[in-house]
Amino acid sequence: xxxxxxxxxxIGVLPSGPTGSVVDVPGVGAGxxxxxxxxxxPPGGRGVARTGVTVLDVGGSLFRxxxxxxxxxxxxxxxxxxxLSAAEWGLAETPVFLTSTMQLGRVYDAACELLMAEDPxxxxxxxxxxxxxxxxxxxxxxxxxxxSAADVRTALEAARASAGGPAPAEGAxxxxxxxxxxxxxxxxxxxSRVVPAGHTVxxxxxxxxxxxxxxxxxxxxxxxxxxxxxxxxxxxxxxxxSAGSCIVIVVTDAPLxxxxxxxxxxxAGLGLARTGSTAHHGxxxxxxxxxxGLRAPRGGPPARVAPLGGSGLDPLFDGVVEATEEAVLTSMxxxxxxxxxxxxxxxxxxxxxxxxxxxxxxxx
Numbered sequence: 001x002x003x004x005x006x007x008x009x010x011i012g013v014l015p016s017g018p019t020g021s022v023v024d025v026p027g028v029g030a031g032x033x034x035x036x037x038x039x040x041x042p043p044g045g046r047g048v049a050r051t052g053v054t055v056l057d058v059g060g061s062l063f064r065x066x067x068x069x070x071x072x073x074x075x076x077x078x079x080x081x082x083x084l085s086a087a088e089w090g091l092a093e094t095p096v097f098l099t100s101t102m103q104l105g106r107v108y109d110a111a112c113e114l115l116m117a118e119d120p121x122x123x124x125x126x127x128x129x130x131x132x133x134x135x136x137x138x139x140x141x142x143x144x145x146x147x148s149a150a151d152v153r154t155a156l157e158a159a160r161a162s163a164g165g166p167a168p169a170e171g172a173x174x175x176x177x178x179x180x181x182x183x184x185x186x187x188x189x190x191x192s193r194v195v196p197a198g199h200t201v202x203x204x205x206x207x208x209x210x211x212x213x214x215x216x217x218x219x220x221x222x223x224x225x226x227x228x229x230x231x232x233x234x235x236x237x238x239x240x241x242s243a244g245s246c247i248v249i250v251v252t253d254a255p256l257x258x259x260x261x262x263x264x265x266x267x268a269g270l271g272l273a274r275t276g277s278t279a280h281h282g283x284x285x286x287x288x289x290x291x292x293g294l295r296a297p298r299g300g301p302p303a304r305v306a307p308l309g310g311s312g313l314d315p316l317f318d319g320v321v322e323a324t325e326e327a328v329l330t331s332m333x334x335x336x337x338x339x340x341x342x343x344x345x346x347x348x349x350x351x352x353x354x355x356x357x358x359x360x361x362x363x364x
Contacts, residue, residue: 001171002333002351004191004326008364009218011329012322014315017192020326021167022202024192025251027059027292029165030204031158032174032188033151047141050340053107053151054174054188055159056204056249057095058292063119063127066091067295070262071288074269078245078284081108082130090258092290094129095156096249098175098188098206100136103147107131110152132286134208134245136178139340171334176206178340180244181332182276183212183223184349189331193319199254199293201319203268205327208244209283214276217329220361222354223276229347245284246272246328250320255293255305260313265289267317271324289320 004011005020017024034052039045058067069092071083081104086092094115099107111129116122140146155174162168168190170176176187186207193201215223248268256264265287269277272285279285294303308316337348358364 003330004333007351007355009358011218011326012318014193014195014319014322017194017200019167021192022056022190022204022251023162023165023168025200025202025253027163028056028202028251029159029161029163030054030056030168030190031155031162032169033154034173034177035146035151036177042144046146047144048341049141049146050139050178050338051100051103051136051146052174052177053147053155054098054176054206055095055155057156057159058251058290059163061119062093062095063115063122064298065295066093066298067290067292068256068258068261069288069290070258070265071286072262072266074285075279075283077282078133078286079104080130080132080286080288082128083286083288085128086130086288092130093127095159096288097129097131097152098247099131099133099147100140100142100175100178101133102142103145104131104133106145106147107152110149113149114153114156130288132247134179134206134247134284136208138180138344139178139338139346141341170330172336172338176331179206179208180346181207181328182210182215184229184332185335185338185346187331187335189327189329189334191323191326191330193323195315195319197315199252199316201250201252201316201323203320203323203327204249205324205331206247207328207331209246210276214278216274216276217354218358218363220358220363222357225357226350226353246277248287248324250287250289252316253292254316255307256291257294257307260307260309261289261291263313264316264320267320268324271321272328274325275328
C-alpha cells in the first residue's frame with residue numbers, strides 16, 4: 001500500500017500525527033468489511049461484488065456521550081442519514097457508517113440492531129445512525145443486496161479495535177472497494193494534521209468523483225501529464241459518470257461547539273478542489289465534522305472547557321484542507337487496479353510515474 005508520504009509528497013505546512021491517519025485523534029478508530037466475490041448472476045449465485053462497509057468510531061458510547069458535530073454540503077446528489085438531526089441538535093450519536101448507494105438501507109438497519117443490542121436505552125430514546133454512501137455500480141452489481149448485517153458488525157468491531165493502532169487499511173477496501181476517483185481507482189483514504197496548540201485533526205474520505213484531466217497532486221497537473229490508462233474512457237465509469245461523490249468525515253480532539261464543527265466541515269471542499277474536484281451537478285460532496293473536546297454525558301451539563309472560536313479556528317481550518325487533500329491522494333495511491341462487473345476496470349494510479357512528475361516539477 002503506497003501513501004503520499006511514501007513518495008516524499010508533503011501536502012501543506014502542518015505536521016502529520018504519528019501514523020499520518022485519522023486514528024491519530026485519541027480514541028478514534030476506522031475499520032472495514034470488504035466484499036469481493038465473483039459468482040454467477042442469480043439464481044445460480046450472487047453476482048459480482050466489489051463493495052463493502054467502512055466505519056469510523058470516536059470511542060466510547062456515542063449514545064451515552066454524544067459529541068458536538070456539524071456538517072456541510074458542497075453538492076447534494078447523495079445521501080447521509082442522521083445528517084439533519086446532527087444539524088438540528090449539533091450532536092453525533094452514533095459511529096459513522098460508509099457504504100455503497102444501494103446498500104445504505106441494509107447498513108442502516110444493521111447499525112440500529114447492533115447499537116440497540118449494546119444499550120437497552122436505545123429504543124426508549126431512538127437513534128438515527130449516520131450512514132453515508134457513494135455509487136460503486138461501475139464495478140459492483142448494484143441490483144443485488146451484497147451487504148449483510150455480519151459485514152456491518154465486522155467493520156464496527158474492526159474500527160473499535162483499531163483505535164490507538166497503526167494507520168488503517170486504505171484504497172480499495174471496505175466501502176471504497178468499488179469506488180473510482182479522478183479517472184483512476186479511488187476508495188478510502190485518511191490523513192491527520194497537528195496544529196500548533198497541540199490539537200489533532202483527522203480526516204477520512206471515500207472518493208468517487210472527478211475527471212482524469214483535472215487530477216492535481218501538490219499543485220502539479222498530473223492528470224494532464226500522465227498517459228491515459230488502458231480503456232481510459234471507462235476509468236471513472238465513462239464520461240457520463242465522471243460525477244461521482246465524495247464523503248469526508250473530519251474528527252478532532254479540539255473543544256469545538258457545533259457551529260464551529262460545521263465551519264470545519266465546510267473547509268473539506270477546499271481540500272477536494274486542490275485535487276481537481278469541481279463538484280459536478282450529479283455528484284454528492286457531503287461533509288461531517290465531529291469534535292471530542294467538549295463531549296458531555298447525554299442530557300447532562302456541557303463540558304466545562306472553554307471552546308475555541310473565531311480566529312482560533314484558523315489552524316484547524318488549515319488542518320482540514322491539508323488533510324483532506326492528502327487523504328484523497330492516498331485513497332488513489334493505495335488502490336490497485338480493480339476489474340469488476342461486466343469486465344469494467346478502474347486502473348490504479350501509477351505511483352512511479354506520479355513520483356517522476358513531481359520530482360521533475362521540484363515538488364519532491
